[in-house]
Amino acid sequence: YESENLLAVITQPDKPKGRGLTPSPSPVKLWSIEKNLPVFTPQKLKDPQFLKQIEELSPDIIVVCAYGKILPKEFLKIPKYGCWNIHASLLPKYRGASPINWAILNGEKETGITIILMDEGLDTGPILLQKKIEISDEDTSIEVAKKLSLLAKETILSAINLHKENKLVPKPQNHELATYAPMLKKEDGFFSFDEPALLIERKVKGLLPWPTAYTYYKNKLLKVYSAKSIPVDTKEEPGTILKITKEGILISTSENAILLKEVQLEGKKRINAYEFACGQRLKPGQKFGIN
Numbered sequence: 641y642e643s644e645n646l647l648a649v650i651t652q653p654d655k656p657k658g659r660g661l662t663p664s665p666s667p668v669k670l671w672s673i674e675k676n677l678p679v680f681t682p683q684k685l686k687d688p689q690f691l692k693q694i695e696e697l698s699p700d701i702i703v704v705c706a707y708g709k710i711l712p713k714e715f716l717k718i719p720k721y722g723c724w725n726i727h728a729s730l731l732p733k734y735r736g737a738s739p740i741n742w743a744i745l746n747g748e749k750e751t752g753i754t755i756i757l758m759d760e761g762l763d764t765g766p767i768l769l770q771k772k773i774e775i776s777d778e779d780t781s782i783e784v785a786k787k788l789s790l791l792a793k794e795t796i797l798s799a800i801n802l803h804k805e806n807k808l809v810p811k812p813q814n815h816e817l818a819t820y821a822p823m824l825k826k827e828d829g830f831f832s833f834d835e836p837a838l839l840i841e842r843k844v845k846g847l848l849p850w851p852t853a854y855t856y857y858k859n860k861l862l863k864v865y866s867a868k869s870i871p872v873d874t875k876e877e878p879g880t881i882l883k884i885t886k887e888g889i890l891i892s893t894s895e896n897a898i899l900l901k902e903v904q905l906e907g908k909k910r911i912n913a914y915e916f917a918c919g920q921r922l923k924p925g926q927k928f929g930i931n
Contacts, residue, residue, distance in 0.1 A: 732815060755767070880925065
């Protein structure tokens with residue numbers, strides 16, 4: 641940001657946190673204060689006083705990233721060259737709130753950052769610039785988010801420089817190719833061993849840090865933080881424990897087997913699955929989670 645004339649920062653209002661529900665500023669607000677930048681935290685983006693303050697700044701561009709609210713047209717038309725959104729997918733795929741998670745849940749091999757010129761739709765505006773990265777077999781949503789945060793910085797700076805050189809040409813999205821990444825719900829994390837092992841692995845990798853993949857063990861919720869799909873040829877029913885090693889608990893599924901590696905039983909601490917198996921006295925041949 642040092643290379644640009646950053647006029648101000650807009651972020652969410654302080655939110656109550658902790659037992660005392662003390663209003664706490666967002667990390668963006670704290671950063672802005674540290675850098676001596678004017679910071680706005682409007683309750684409503686349509687507030688006439690707030691809109692007037694932003695208009696008086698006469699911004700060329702407003703860069704938007706994970707703001708969490710739909711921007712009204714009164715706000716979108718303020719900057720000379722529009723509002724540019726940094727979106728964590730290869731649009732038009734994965735429009736919406738959770739693009740990183742859904743890319744992993746669906747087994748995508750690549751994702752990226754798209755800079756769009758915002759309109760009133762949900763991630764529907766013309767594409768200004770797009771850059772890709774690969775998703776490895778080991779990547780979780782946390783790791784992909786870290787990679788994309790670095791790529792986002794690189795991509796938005798490239799877009800601004802191309803704009804200065806009059807080389808940035810907005811390209812309309814092909815709306816027929818659009819897919820959606822809706823906001824995650826807690827129940828998205830549930831899995832059963834009647835599902836294929838690969839789908840369970842994707843849930844484990846794609847739903848960190850929230851809602852986390854989970855199943856039930858003796859009527860208690862069991863979160864799974866690490867797991868791996870293992871090709872096996874077994875006639876055992878889904879949910880049968882096949883093997884217990886220091887690597888974890890290998891359990892049959894509807895297709896192949898899933899190796900649970902790190903788990904957390906409701907009310908207990910997060911531990912490796914081998915330690916959990918020893919504590920629960922699990923044995924091969926047992927149905928996992930049934931008394």
